[in-house]
Amino acid sequence: MSIRIPDPDTYASLPQEMFVIGTDDSLAEEIARPSTTYWHDVWQRFRKDKLAVIGLVVIAIMTILCIVMPMVSPYTYDGADYLNMNAGPSWAHPCGTDQMGRDQFIRIMYGARISLTIGFVAAAINFAIGVIYGGLAGYLGGRVDMVLMRIVDILSSLPSLLYIVLIMLIFGSNMGSVILALCFTSWIGTARVVRSEVMHLKHSEYVLAGRLAGATTWHLLVHHLVPNAMGPIIVSTAFLIPGAIFSEAFLSFLGIGIQAPQASWGSLANAAIPVMQMYPHLMLFPVIAICITMFSFNFIGDGLRDALDPRLKK
């Protein structure tokens, strides 16, 4: 649409009735853009991110498969078949069989169970610890904040792998201690985000307005601080999931994570190393599973970040 400029002759001969002053004030409001809710906007933006949606679908399919497949499959994760060792992919065994003739597909599905469980549980626990810790530090402020943040500084100044390895040594190699080890320091990022958001919001005008209107601390936290700080918190939590899955695979790959006969993607890849030359499929399939999952979660995380904070992407 462009501006309309009348030619001088037409303009000069415009009739009197074109020059009557109307009195409708409502017109001033007509130009406002339609408003939508924040979460509706977020979903709209997320939906437009093709990679993020693909990631979400892949994770959904993988979740369903790893729950259903072990129930309906004729194979189990530890069922050895010595007549069928190191077989390549076939209709019966879509990902082949390993050195003991165990069906690799089912073992990868069990690995998916472990990886996804660890990913979600660790993210949930870290989310909870991070929100409470960061929320306390940010809300109470002052001396408490200083002490809490010093602790965090010390914890985070060392590579988390050192703690993780030590914890795995003490509590033994199983899923529980993997999760415990991952929860030791992974919440720090979330806690920092929550703290700075809470600090920022605490000094914002609308929380002050709420306080002046007589709202209780609890009401303010639940109704103002949490929903407003949600965006960055969700993003940092979303990236915790692939982080946790990666750490588990890594530990199992080193041989101090999930132990045989249980299968994890990391330990499957590790077990395939000696026979990599002869039977590359044993390494390839677990590795593909890890990569697909990591990609999907990273895409979802990127999509969420762009959707929640549109300033970062134009």
Place this chain on the structure above:
Amino acid sequence: MLKYIIKRLLAGVLTMVVLITVAFFMMHAMPGGPFSPSEEKNVPVEVLERIAASYGLDQPVWKQYLNYWNNLLHGDLGVSYKTVGTVNEKITGHFPYSAKVGGLAVLFSLLIGIPLGLIAALYRGKAADLTTLALATIGISVPVFVLSLLLSYLFSSKLNWLPTYGLDTWACYVLPVVCLSFNPIAYIARQTRSSMLEALEQDYVRTARAKGVSELMVVAKHALKNALTPVITYLGPLVAGLLTGSFVVESRFAIPGLGYYFVRSISDRDYTMIMGIVIFFGFFVVICNLVSDILLAIVDPRVKLAND
């Protein structure tokens, strides 16, 4: 500046004290000591007890703790329980291998990561940008152990181009260095890109242009210096992480570095070795963080103020 450095130094010392204390007591909380009957089934119990006593393991924990500190302050990390030699010898013997590979990887990461991020930011939305973003996503999503497996399968087993063992020739360095720097390159490129984009939109960049500063200098001087501050922050952990040796890459490519020996001492339950390497790692991380903090304070004068 001096006040700032002293402050960071004190924080580093505090971190080390906490780390050493936590690590020491965690080691002692470990079920089954290094010479417990459950570990060594073929040796008579009395012999085991005598060995334990010779290492001072029969003393109360607090006394062992003080002893450890005493030795540590004299620069003595103790004797390896499971291999011949002292922990100090092991660390000084193996660290150079890790440092060589890691140092190359740091250099490689910076030399590729920063220009990549810069080009992506300057050609935003163009092919160069999209390629960089895709590469960065791959770099962040593919775990290093997966990458090392794939690369060694492809370039050694299949193509037979590069060795996967030792550090005898320059070709031996290629795969480990590529594996080690893949993830940092992705991270640095992404970080540089986003902070560069942010810097280019700042008012001071507009001011520089209004002063008649050439486009090259606007980017190379005004924007880049600001854009690199997050990269400097990342530099501390990066150098520390890479120079102390990666567990996975060193195991995979049989590099006799510290990371490799750390994994071995874990499976051997060689507690003094584990302790020693943990402390060495911690020390190294603290030093690297200190250096990157100081570097940051030199580049960004506001940092000192924020920390006061």
Place this chain on the structure above:
Amino acid sequence: MNLLEVRNLNTSFHIGVGTVQAVRNISFHVKQGESVGIVGESGSGKSVTMLSVMGLLPEYADIAADSILFDGREMTKLSKKALRAMHGSEIGMIFQDPMTSLNPLFNVESQLTEPLRIHRHMDKHHARQRALELLRQVEIPNPEARLKQYPHELSGGLRQRVMIATAIACGPKMVIADEPTTALDVTIQAQILDLLQNLKKETQTSIIMITHDLGVIASMCSRILVMYGGTICEQGDAREIFYDPKHPYTWGLLNSIPKVQSRPGEKLIPIKGTPPDMLKPPEGCPFSPRCRCCMPVCRMYMPPTVALSDTHSVACHLMHPNAPKITREG
């Protein structure tokens, strides 16, 4: 003689959802040694106008003009390099927020001497001497110590003085000040305006003052452009705009500023509604949706600009012979 003459400038931005027509078909001029005020609400296109003239807009901006003459040279035909040679030497700019407009990682000396070294090719020593001179000129006490300081170590007023010193470093023919006092405390605002006033007297520089504050304009400018919705709706000298305004938007602006001689209880009159969405500007007069004198013609056609005197012109359908005779009061 006209130092700057702009004819039919159009600037638009192509963004994802469409094209924002930020500046539409505007023409104006600035005389040698004159100070001109551009006044309007946020988003009226006043900053974009000046940034277009300077050629400082990002690449996704589309700038078209019949002509932009500066000091006898056609700026639309100049190469990027030639334009850059003018920036900071012949035209200086002062921006709104001195905190963000100064680079936090470089000290005052480095930022202040930059234009001197680029345009005057001064060596470090001479540039430093000139920088000290400039700091004294903008009335910064203890200039030697300030040179080594970083922006975050200075107060808002001092920072803006440094910005001004940078803008006038090479003795420009024209200084564009984009809301130079908006981010400052009221007392500092007065000081900065005084300073600009004095500099103008001393150096005979033309000043273009972009602001939404008519008070600032009143104290500084001899001629005023009133902008709305990317167009100039009225322009004239200060007396004409303040005492004989013709455009309903100018009336609104004047009614919304407090006056010292107001009677107690007298209310300020706000302009109702919000500025137009420049993605979809009204086809007719951009002010028509908010105008208390809106007529059917206002919605159909953009009003032509009518010259009332040598200096005073207005773009409003009320100037049409068939239109009712409305005044500011009634």
